[in-house]
Amino acid sequence: MKRRIPLIIIITMGFMFVAHSFIPHKVSADFFDWFQDWVKAVSPFAVSLGIMSLFMVHGTKIKRKVPNWQYSVITLSGLIFTALAGFIWGTHVGTPYMWLFENVQMPMSATMFALLAFYIASAAYKAFRARSAEATVLLIAAVIVMLGQVPLGAMISKWIPEASTWILNVPNLAAKRAIMIGVGLGITATSLKILLGIERTYLGGGD
């Protein structure tokens, strides 16, 4: 029963939403809006699951004094302080909560994002090593595209920007579209498997 009831709900709702995409009628649109309202109402409760998970994982680490348990203290302190700041002083501009957001969260996120530039350089080095014929083609294409994006490319030859555009618009776009078609079919097949109850792994266990 633990699996069957969710499965019945999924299959029923799934077919209803498939029907919704072909039925523009107000009845169908209202049903969809009603459902969206419920999603909005229910999903915040799932936040508590996340918070509980955090407390359980890090609480266990602190309790058992596992290696590096101090990080867990910092994690939970950050969670509690930020939440308290929001509850006590509100989340307006100028409150401690916003101060934390602007002066702690944002710079740290920006720092992580900034690391991406170095990782891209590292990944580019790996990708553009001409170890095989395919990698050489990739290297040449990449050089042309990169030169085509900067004024230097046009200064070297007027054909470089055009070649760059052609590479992006023809072989690159064709490959992307091929992947997208495959993805579309994959999504349809997976959805169909879920709708028909063929794919049930995501449901977990318990009969």
Next chain:
Amino acid sequence: MKLNYAKAGIVLFLMVFGFLLAPIPSHAAVDTSSYIVENLRANDIPDDDGSGLVLSWKPLPKEKRIIEYRIYRGVTSDSLFYHGKVDVNVKTGVAGDVMYYYDSGYNRFVDIQSPRKLKKEKQQPDDSPLFGRLPRDITVTGPQLTNYRILGVIPEKDFLYKNTKIEITEDDETKVYAGLKLRHFHYLLKKLRAEKEYYYTVIAVTESRKYMPYAEPVIGIPIDNSPEKIRELYSVYVEDKTRLQFEWIRSLFTDDQTNHSVYLVKKTDLNKFNAYVEEQQKAEMDPELETSLENPAQLIYQRYCGYPYTPDNTVAVNIIDGKIINEDRDIDVEVGNIEDYVAVFSLQDRAGYETFSDPSTFEITNSSNLPKISDEWIVEDRKNDKGDYNAIYWEKPTVFLTNCTYLNDDKTKILVNYDIYKNVKYDKIKNVYFIVSDEDGKEITSINEFYQDNKLKITLEKPSNKISFEMRVVANGDTGEDQIYTQDLIFNEDVKSLQPGLLYLNGEEVNKYTYSIYKNNYSNEEWRLSKNTLGAQREIVDNISFSSTTFKGVSKFDAKKGLFLVTPTFTVRLDDELENPIVTNLYAEEVAKSIENYKKEIAEYTASKDTLETEADITNADAAIEYYQEQIELVKNNPILKKAATIKSKKSRLKFLEKVKTIAGRSFKYKMVKTDGKAHFALSEVYYTEEVGKLPFNKSARETYTTLGKDHFYPIPNWFQADKLPALFATFIFGFMVFFMIRQAKSGKELYIRPIAGIDEIDNAIGRATEMGKPILFVPGLSGISDVATLAGLSILGRVAKKAAEYDTKILVPVRDYIVLPIAQEVVKEAHYEAGRPDSHDKNSVFFITTAQFAFVAGVNGIMIREKTATNFYMGMFFAESLIMTETGSTTGAIQIAGTDAVTQIPFFITTCDYTLIGEELYAASAYLAREPLQLGTLKAVDYYKFIILAFVIIGTIFSTVHATFLINAFPTK
């Protein structure tokens, strides 16, 4: 760095200390008196209905770090309630010397989101008159009802079915009201009352949210002014039709306007007219002033115009046999030589004020100089929608040039962009023909755009300053060969490029005129603007919302029952003559009582006639008697009210009335005006057809609407979106193929599945982690459960977790989405049970990190480095963080397998991971791993379906190459 207890304590202390102290510098002791707002004033807003005041004050300097100004209002200086705020950018401050805040029109009074109780404003002294927002508490808000004009915005169903009948007796007269709880209102809105005193103050709030002292409250009194003067009136006399045409620029403030009037003034009377206008203006300033002058202007046209719609701004008045006659408005004017007259337009408001435009001299012209409206225009329900649009379309498709760019330095290769305005009737464009000529008229090239990609590449012999285009569209239906559009590309010095010039159709400039579509329903006599379009456009869709809201004035309340009271009457529609509203009552018994009341009024007026002395009073009494007799007639004999009276059940009666009201409010008739904006316009007739389509009502609801479907059009909701038929057909084919292949697989037929290295290596990767005694990391993507990629990721997680459980290897699953978390936990738990190793399941192995994208990455990277994971799986949807994770995994020496359908992230995964499942392979992985007939059958069906798509792509390419576009056109364009 390894943290010990002492170091962690220091870090924690620094965090707390920094957190507490950081805002303190801005909290340092300051002289708060210098933060009091100065020069606060409340002035009347001109040209309005007496509901607007504008506050002004001197903003504090930027150094004060002000983040917002809060405005408080009340009817006494000792109780001021929070009204609104003006946000300020703390870094830039306020640029000007004065700040303004407009308190005008309807704004929020109270609603279900208002605070429960009234609270003193924070950080103010005990004797402060400042309070927070008005609360839901009816004992506080109820007494405020009389201080404002309150408008209740009520969902129609709540008004009809959730009311409580309340009877109130005042001065021996019992009145019935409908009582509604606050939760039955969308909201209550308020507007200032004219001539009433209101007190205002403003406080500044600093960056650290310190509420500064309030300024001395000031008084503002809104004044009901005469309407705004229109900026321009255009007057045209069409000599051959003996017709006067007027068009004007609409005023901005239209809230309380009631009448549009047009007057003729003899040029010889202009001085008298100006004196009259001047006297009226003085009288407005000084109500005590007695006026003596008569208006010498002759009224030739008048119509009702009402809030809240955009009214028609054109009028055509016919002169027949030298006279203008309108019996409804009591107009009978003899017109002499039109050159002896000027025209004046006026706006009247509810207070009786009238504002005249400047006199406008007639331009005399002939109808041949006016635009023509084609008879070929159609109104119908828009297909394939939920029933909220009517479509209005006319004439044949338009093609026009939109842009031009040079493709080479010699300026001999150009890229020309074009566009097409089509409509419902001509929706499939077959060909667009272009003939391109140079400055000398020599043909450069001719192009047939059989597939319209909206661009043309043209090679010129030499650079040119002018290129001419002749264009013709061939679509489905008869587009004929006579629709030749011409347009030039002309060199523009400013942009140093060729730019499209004016568009002509058979020699007439297309965009000289615009189309205005007006509409009108059964509930309102006034035409309102639906849309304005360019002259080149060929269709509009008119949105008819499902709004079912009732607007009611609220002036009374019942504190004991917690009810706001509104009148229980409501208008169903106008009668067939569009003169009298058909009004009824929520309570059927009150309808019968209203007849008695009308009779009583008639008796009183009849009796009073004997005592009346002046003829005007007697005429007024007669008019009142006639009005009440008409009302009795209406209540007794109107078919709608008669039918409603026969319905016994209260709910059924209201349902019937609601249905009739909905039809009235959502059925529109349409007319079209083609104009140059200066009174050179052509008016269409109201659109009419004898072919009544299917209507979505039962007979009883629509029997009182005899013209429904003929001139009034109700948008019909559709049960099937026909343009999605190919998608439905394709889905059925796919479904059939899946079933077929599953049957094949079940019957034992060997299905060949192309090997995918990434999937084959999953077992080896898990084995590697087992051998090394290190955990496996599995990231199921960053998106939510509604993303199919996440579901595919979770399916793979189930297989991987089962293998890991069999090998007794620890698996770590960090999750970003808290809805995905319990599902992932359940999947891993079940995998351990299936593997027969429930003992090895650690409930904390699947855990939530954070929803913040880069904080999540930091967490995952930390796990990789600390736990030294031997195998990393990334299966699902990823964004910019993918490379940061996989590069870190690469440096820790883990074997990495990724799978995603995010096209932009695939290159990063290929570069940094050992194996990558590209796009669809992610969805196939679960089936590969399961090796069950059901799963394999689906996979095989996908492969065959791809073959069909490929076949269509190839065939479509071949057909298109030979100008056969039927295959492309068979598919929907969106």
